[in-house]
Amino acid sequence: xxxxxxxxxxFVVLSFPVGEAVADSVIVSQDVTEQTLNRNFLLAVFSxxxxxxxxxxxxxxxxxxxxxxxxxxFVKEHLKIFPYQLRNNWDRQVYxxxxxxPEQVDTMDGMYQMVSQTDGAIGYISHSFKLNLEKVxxxxxx
Amino acid sequence: MSFKHLLPLxxxxxxxxxxxxxxxxxxxxxxxxxxxxxxxxYTDSNNVYGESSDNGSFDFHEIGLNAAYRLTPKLRAxxxxxxxxxxxxxxxxPQLDYALLDYRVSDAVDKAFGVRVGRLKIPFGFxxxxxxxxxxxxxxxxxxxxxxxxxRDLELSIDGAxxxxxLSVPGGWVDLDLLYGSPQxxxxxxxxxxxxxxxxxxxxxxxxxxxxIYNSDxxxxxxxxxxAKYILNFKPGxxxxxxxxxxxxxxxxxxxxxxxxxxxxxxxxxxxxxxYMLHDIDWTEMGxxxxxxxxxxxxxxxxxxxxxxxxxWDLLLRYDELLLDKDDPQGxxxxxxxxxxxxxxxxxxxxxxxxxxxxxxxWSFRAELHNVKGTGWAxxxxxxxxxxxKKHWNIFALQATYRF
Numbered sequence: 001x002x003x004x005x006x007x008x009x010x011f012v013v014l015s016f017p018v019g020e021a022v023a024d025s026v027i028v029s030q031d032v033t034e035q036t037l038n039r040n041f042l043l044a045v046f047s048x049x050x051x052x053x054x055x056x057x058x059x060x061x062x063x064x065x066x067x068x069x070x071x072x073x074f075v076k077e078h079l080k081i082f083p084y085q086l087r088n089n090w091d092r093q094v095y096x097x098x099x100x101x102p103e104q105v106d107t108m109d110g111m112y113q114m115v116s117q118t119d120g121a122i123g124y125i126s127h128s129f130k131l132n133l134e135k136v137x138x139x140x141x142x
Numbered sequence: 143m144s145f146k147h148l149l150p151l152x153x154x155x156x157x158x159x160x161x162x163x164x165x166x167x168x169x170x171x172x173x174x175x176x177x178x179x180x181x182x183x184y185t186d187s188n189n190v191y192g193e194s195s196d197n198g199s200f201d202f203h204e205i206g207l208n209a210a211y212r213l214t215p216k217l218r219a220x221x222x223x224x225x226x227x228x229x230x231x232x233x234x235x236p237q238l239d240y241a242l243l244d245y246r247v248s249d250a251v252d253k254a255f256g257v258r259v260g261r262l263k264i265p266f267g268f269x270x271x272x273x274x275x276x277x278x279x280x281x282x283x284x285x286x287x288x289x290x291x292x293x294r295d296l297e298l299s300i301d302g303a304x305x306x307x308x309l310s311v312p313g314g315w316v317d318l319d320l321l322y323g324s325p326q327x328x329x330x331x332x333x334x335x336x337x338x339x340x341x342x343x344x345x346x347x348x349x350x351x352x353x354x355i356y357n358s359d360x361x362x363x364x365x366x367x368x369x370a371k372y373i374l375n376f377k378p379g380x381x382x383x384x385x386x387x388x389x390x391x392x393x394x395x396x397x398x399x400x401x402x403x404x405x406x407x408x409x410x411x412x413x414x415x416x417x418y419m420l421h422d423i424d425w426t427e428m429g430x431x432x433x434x435x436x437x438x439x440x441x442x443x444x445x446x447x448x449x450x451x452x453x454x455w456d457l458l459l460r461y462d463e464l465l466l467d468k469d470d471p472q473g474x475x476x477x478x479x480x481x482x483x484x485x486x487x488x489x490x491x492x493x494x495x496x497x498x499x500x501x502x503x504x505w506s507f508r509a510e511l512h513n514v515k516g517t518g519w520a521x522x523x524x525x526x527x528x529x530x531x532k533k534h535w536n537i538f539a540l541q542a543t544y545r546f
Contacts, residue, residue, distance in 0.1 A: 052249040096263040097220030
């Protein structure tokens with residue numbers, strides 16, 4: 001029942017181009033075709049293990065600083081790991097040449113700007129942030 | 143402390159950073175990262191990383207600079223140059239740490255896989271690939287029983303190919319690496335496996351390695367297994383004048399086998415890590431001083447607790463044990479066979495206490511105390527006279543790192 005309410009709220013939100021999301025959200029740029037993303041996919045993407053969207057284009061991952069409360073919340077509550085583990089994974093990949101780390105933005109504004117203006121982008125944003133839903137799409141909530 | 147190689151490193155870094163701005167442009171194809179680490183070591187007896195037992199040694203730095211470039215969505219190129227100064231073990235000369243092409247065949251979540259070719263970091267245990275990158279280490283010195291510094295050239299990089307993958311399995315995923323190539327074999331390898339700079343050289347070499355790490359519960363629990371075989375072919379040369387022909391060996395292969403079991407449990411505030419290694423060494427074909435004991439198995443393990451007090455502070459407690467000959471834990475038999483080495487040169491038991499402070503993402507500082515019994519991993523290069531080694535010793539170490 002609760003999930004039904006959440007889904008209907010999401011539809012209400014999505015039907016207005018400008019508005020507040022009801023929860024903290026995972027957002028993608030408009031060119032990304034995926035409608036929803038499950039936790040396994042998000043974990044692989046934010047760990048930088050999976051680097052391309054299913055259509056083959058590169059994924060551009062944006063994160064807030066490790067110590068930002070929303071990063072902490074997203075990683076712990078949604079990805080179900082700890083920020084230090086993600087950081088360890090990124091460092092291991094960057095310093096062995098086997099992968100890269102996400103691009104870091106310092107503020108929620110910066111996050112919204114980058115995700116809305118970058119092809120293939122993914123990030124997350126607080127429920128209190130006013131989104132223009134013509135520029136980014138919400139693919140998951142946490 | 144030698145910074146004579148710093149200038150070329152910095153110059154190459156600056157030229158990379160001055161690359162055309164379009165490389166950095168909207169597509170973010172190029173990334174450049176680096177770090178500088180300086181260490182200080184003081185020992186009450188025996189030496190680590192320079193003459194640490196006199197007034198302490200600053201003879202330790204690690205400087206790394208890397209770049210990665212995405213050529214196509216599937217193809218990446220990456221390279222890192224490292225300068226490592228570490229007492230008599232490493233002279234700070236810049237080295238190509240890795241330089242590779244990475245072709246990602248599949249990016250499916252349940253089975254991502256690809257292949258890397260070039261000079262590659264060796265995926266052994268949890269820490270080997272980034273052993274010289276201080277902020278990826280739990281401590282200033284990695285547990286020396288497994289990650290001993292002496293044989294580092296063999297463990298550092300390999301010229302060859304790796305097939306890698308990340309496969310979904312019940313409860314989590316498995317990271318898999320299969321490697322074949324030619325390991326680096328310079329004089330340090332002679333110190334590590336022959337105990338001295340030998341009359342001759344290891345020429346061609348080949349190595350196989352496989353590592354699997356099972357990650358369950360989003361990586362909260364990790365368990366891994368590494369297995370490797372190395373064959374190093376020795377070509378005898380002119381005796382540099384060693385006594386009793388101790389450094390003279392026959393032409394033939396030194397055969398090495400490694401098995402490592404690794405396990406880690408991660409909580410928000412603490413991580414518990416343990417690794418156990420069996421390392422088979424076979425000198426049969428080389429003869430010489432090893433005719434008396436042509437084969438042995440080294441046993442290494444450690445158990446480590448990291449406790450995170452906050453984002454800025456962490457504590458470390460570790461017990462690390464090395465037996466150079468698993469069947470001779472006190473070193474008595476080996477001392478009889480090799481009387482120029484004391485019995486405590488065949489084992490080492492290290493209790494480590496450490497503290498780390500990361501005021502922000504760019505800086506990290508560590509301090510650590512080691513209480514060591516035995517000298518099994520005390521490097522010959524820094525301790526040329528084995529008769530002067532003391533069985534009980536302590537190390538105090540400091541380290542500062544800046545990353546960019």
